[in-house]
Amino acid sequence: MTVDATASTSERARAELEAIDTELQSAFDRILGAAERVAVAAEVLGTEHAASIQAALTDIFEASSVRDIAGQRLTAVREAVDHLADGGTGTQSRPERKRDKSSKVEEKYGHGSASESGLLNGPQLPGAARTQTEVDALFDKLD
Known part of the structure; x- marks a missing residue:
């Protein structure tokens, strides 16, 4: 994606994200x-x-596997940039709404309506992810 001098800030940000993604994929392939x-x-x-x-x-x-995680994070940032470029309007009140929260996933499982796409939350920000103890507790419930 090329950007000229008349590009908006969001177009410039998107172009930078695309460049990061392309360079990251190239390095990953070489490694x-x-x-x-x-x-x-x-x-x-x-x-x-x-x-x-x-x-x-x-x-x-x-x-x-960091490549997949970084790609998912870049997608989340692209969505945020698009959201901001639209002036924060649209059907989503926040870009994160596309990503299910764990309580919603548990609710879906409780009602038997969980789908694979509903479980694809992507990487969590540091401090926001479930701890290993919490994950272990979920597995303990299965016993």
Whole structure:
């Protein structure tokens, strides 16, 4: 997305978000490509070295989930920018309304109407997410 000198602040913000997303995806692809090449090379090494390399690669692949989380956060920011660009008008009173709150999810489960899309809340801001103790308590209820 290119932006000229007459672009509005929201158009500029959206273009910056798109640039961040594109650069992040490019870096992510390069990291995974390099990790996959290392995995192939590790297969020809002795077992002692290959196990250590595979463990490090597993860490890289697990850490790569940050790309999905960052993408979800960028989508939330894009929605907020669009909302602000519209002057805060529209059917949504706040951009976050598209994201179900956990109490709503629990209510849907209680009535048997939970859908997968209703559970896609995206990443939570630090301090806003459920604690591990709260998550464990939910699983304890299933026993």
